[in-house]
Amino acid sequence: MTIKAANPEEYLSAIPEERVPYMTKLRETISANIPEGFEECMQYNMISFAVPHSLYLDGYHCKPTDRLPFVSIASQKNFIALYHMGIYANPEIMEWFVEEYPKHCKRKLDMGKSCIRFKKMEEIPYDLIAELMQKISVKDWIKIYEATIKK
Numbered sequence: 127m128t129i130k131a132a133n134p135e136e137y138l139s140a141i142p143e144e145r146v147p148y149m150t151k152l153r154e155t156i157s158a159n160i161p162e163g164f165e166e167c168m169q170y171n172m173i174s175f176a177v178p179h180s181l182y183l184d185g186y187h188c189k190p191t192d193r194l195p196f197v198s199i200a201s202q203k204n205f206i207a208l209y210h211m212g213i214y215a216n217p218e219i220m221e222w223f224v225e226e227y228p229k230h231c232k233r234k235l236d237m238g239k240s241c242i243r244f245k246k247m248e249e250i251p252y253d254l255i256a257e258l259m260q261k262i263s264v265k266d267w268i269k270i271y272e273a274t275i276k277k
Contacts, residue, residue, distance in 0.1 A: 129201065134166060134173045141201040148206055148247040149173075152199050154253070159256040163197055164266035171211070172198040180244070182268050187276045197251045198268055205236075205243040208255065212262045214240035219261055223254075230254040 129230045131137035134153065138146055147189040149218035153173055159168065169192060176193035179185055198209040213220045231234040236243040244250045262270070 128171050130171055131168060133168060134238045137168065137173055144254055145201050145206065145247065148244075148250060149199065149201055151252060152208065152250060155256050156197060156259055159259035160197065161260065161263045165193070167193060169193065169195055169198060172200040175200040177180065177268065181264055189269075192217070193271050194268070194271060196262075202243075205245045206247055206250065207244045208244070209240050210258065211240055211259075211275075212267060212270065213237075215243075216262070219258075222261075223258060226254055226257075227251070239269065 129137055129140045138149060139152075141149060142171075153166075156175060163177065163181055165177055165178045167174050169176060173193055175197045176195045178193055182194050184194075186189060186194050196211050200207045200209070213223055224235065224237075230253060231249055233246060233249055236245065240251055246274050
């Protein structure tokens with residue numbers, strides 16, 4: 127389900143009404159806990175938090191005119207998705223998240239490389255996501271990105 131929106135508010139107004147409270151709370155959880163320096167924006171038709179060019183001029187290696195992506199959230203056809211590039215690029219963060227998840231949610235973790243899928247929106251573990259957001263600073267993310275992804 128692709129939603130073309132110019133800003134996060136427009137995105138939220140375009141998703142199914144029953145998902146708005148969950149997406150709003152997820153967005154607020156990320157905003158309140160993500161380290162200083164990341165900027166909220168729209169990237170790849172999702173609400174995203176990225177490293178601005180003012181902090182990382184090179185941008186994203188796939189498309190240098192784009193900011194360096196870090197976290198995105200999206201309302202997909204059958205779930206709400208949280209994309210966290212730090213989980214994808216940092217094995218310690220991945221291991222920590224996989225170990226912590228069962229302490230916050232009864233449902234089995236449904237996860238791809240960087241995508242965490244929440245099919246039962248009422249079970250989104252906001253406290254765990256808040257903690258995840260605090261794990262990587264902008265400076266750390268740039269180092270991890272350059273060492274593991276950009277090469």
